[in-house]
Amino acid sequence: MTCLLRQIAAAVKHQIMMLSQLQSYIHRERLFDPAQRLLLAVSGGMDSVVLTHLCVAAGFNIGIAHCNFRLRGGESERDEQFVRRLAERYNVPFYLQQFDTAERAQAQKQSIQVAARELRYMWLEKIRQEEGYDHVATAHHMQDNVETLWMNISKGTGMAGLHGILPKQGKLVRPLLFATREEITAYANAHQLEHVEDSSNATDKYTRNFFRHRVLPLLEEAYPQVVKNTGAGIQRFREAEMLYQQAIAVHRRNLLEQRKQEYFIPVLKLKQAQPLQTILYELLKPFQCSAAQAAQVAELVDSEPGKWVATPTYRIVRDRKWLIITPLEPAASAHFVIEKGQETVQLPEAQLLLKTCDPAHISTDPHIAYIDKQQVQFPLLLRKWKQGDYFYPLGMDKKKKLSRFFIDQKLSLPEKEKIWVLESHKKIVWIAGMRIDNRFRITPGTREALKIELKNT
């Protein structure tokens, strides 16, 4: 009897302590309002069982969601049954989804772990929306967070890898991050909470378990408080990251200037910005520029104009006074075939208009060309210029390389990349917007002219 009383007293004490810590954590991190509806992701493991128990004790309005990844045969079915009964006991809604994880992983060429995680979060968010919950809550705790930090640092992280697992990401909240594994275990024991082996441990299984079972126990020999110390550090790093982002935002405002689809960074001003590497890395990240590429861009700053670094979607070019960030043209738009009689061609940022007319016209606007219609052979080809292209500039009987012509015209690399050329049977007719070819010029013998206009849209 005394033993039972002692157990009850311990349970009450733990409940009061953990509940008050939970509530102050929710308040401090502004996770959610106690009146909101929470969809708990429950694997049936100790962490999620404790989270459920605490949420019920706190009087939160909850539902329980369980994913059966069908990866562990009968064990998966056992877990599903366990969580279903848990929801029944607490008399709260229960949502279940079974996945063909292995199949999905194969189809998407992902690891089982990545596939399981994606399926889980996608489905939880779907249920949240369909069933009208305000947030999805998972049972990640401090030790998960510390493991994540140590793994990130071992892999080689920057500032973003230091915040560990975030307490709040969009509609996802982790209200148990304040608690250590020991506190959760003590709570589960005090309340004699049944649970199953936590199948979510399958995520990052090898490395995470290596840190959990081998690295952290070793560190605890030197620093018994390593989990709490690192946990407190993560909190500070998260705040430090906010300040870091504030400083980056100031540099972005000062350095990055948008002009239509392009972005310009003034080189002289950039050279004075400190720390250059990290500022460039953060400024260029939205352009899919990797850390290694950002380091190459840092070298561009001290190099000759004309060099560039290409990301998967942008080209970053060293111009005389600027770094110019230009979107790569989609390959599909690189060629347009123009049939006889066709009057318009729609380009990504321009329109080409063709019209037969009287040969008496002369254009002073480089965007309008008049050529001898009889000299061209349809279909014409409109394409981007390429290395090796040459033409006979109007008024000259010697051929000239386009690359050379562009240098004389002092075109920057992004300007060059925008240039379209009109081709007739392998001969260049017009460098659109710039100069026609001498071979296609209007002569006294011209009977019919073709007016071609490049209109920027």
Added chain:
Amino acid sequence: MTCLLRQIAAAVKHQIMMLSQLQSYIHRERLFDPAQRLLLAVSGGMDSVVLTHLCVAAGFNIGIAHCNFRLRGGESERDEQFVRRLAERYNVPFYLQQFDTAERAQAQKQSIQVAARELRYMWLEKIRQEEGYDHVATAHHMQDNVETLWMNISKGTGMAGLHGILPKQGKLVRPLLFATREEITAYANAHQLEHVEDSSNATDKYTRNFFRHRVLPLLEEAYPQVVKNTGAGIQRFREAEMLYQQAIAVHRRNLLEQRKQEYFIPVLKLKQAQPLQTILYELLKPFQCSAAQAAQVAELVDSEPGKWVATPTYRIVRDRKWLIITPLEPAASAHFVIEKGQETVQLPEAQLLLKTCDPAHISTDPHIAYIDKQQVQFPLLLRKWKQGDYFYPLGMDKKKKLSRFFIDQKLSLPEKEKIWVLESHKKIVWIAGMRIDNRFRITPGTREALKIELKNT
């Protein structure tokens, strides 16, 4: 013969590679100019022997300094002889100091490790100045740095603990931080460099060796590149810290206002600053405020006026609209004895002037008091007020506690702390600058008055 040639080729290759890495690291981190004079701290261990070899190969102008801490008997003497011969072989100046480390540690109540480190850096700096060197260089390498980072995180660090060992601190440079232990070992082997057991390993011996020999090898099982990864991370954290400090500087300019010896932080504006905890921590650090105290100050923001947090040198008080940071008065200035006939008393921020005069005067300025000279007994005492003090305010025949009087006068805590009282034989004569005591007022029977003036300087 082939074997010897192969050895020479390997040595040349290592030398070229390491030298170019060393030079680009010196350039990138702006450590020193190649023409400057370097004082190398050489223990005789592999790292410092390799650094010496590299500096000679690079043609730097060096001297060698060795500390004999006399902690390992004959081994200490052996190391000293080894380094002396090294300097002779390279024909560079040699500086030696022997320390009574154990004695110093005991006298300063320090650990042997801390005492050794302090003695070493103090002496190196002294030699640097006396002998006209531009910098002191130590042979710390990447693995030392990675160990430091992991130890700092395990202990629980903030942003400042992430930069690890700095490449440059004042006149101290660490040009070998770019190199891994493996690269240094390979270089030493290729050049068949003799060395002794590195006595500087005594620093932080237990914990550092624990990380070196147990934690890092374990981490390498999961991430073979952990040292290089973490080393690259440290570089990024160092840049991140610069951005962090830039953001802190902006908040400091916006929030901290100096008025003479006090600092004011507007509470409403502070409440909007994010992240509050870290901003407060950084703003208050110069006032010797610990992280725990900064957290208490964060609570002050939401509390009643009048509460405060005391650091060893400052008091941070919640006033109505401000947090006010006031230096604690040095205890020595808390009492002044005023002899008969003395005309001035110099206080920290004010002056007290005393003058006998005609009793016909009346003061409307609270900084000037006229009292009945015959009522006071010299010597008078000028002191800070204390809890329990009471007086009879002018015009009242009931005594009143000073604490109560100050509440009625709506004094803030820093204002209260500046209040001086003038005492005559245990009776309060004047609350300087505010109100005289009724018992010492000028009456029709007063024959001689004492004019007392509090002049702020």
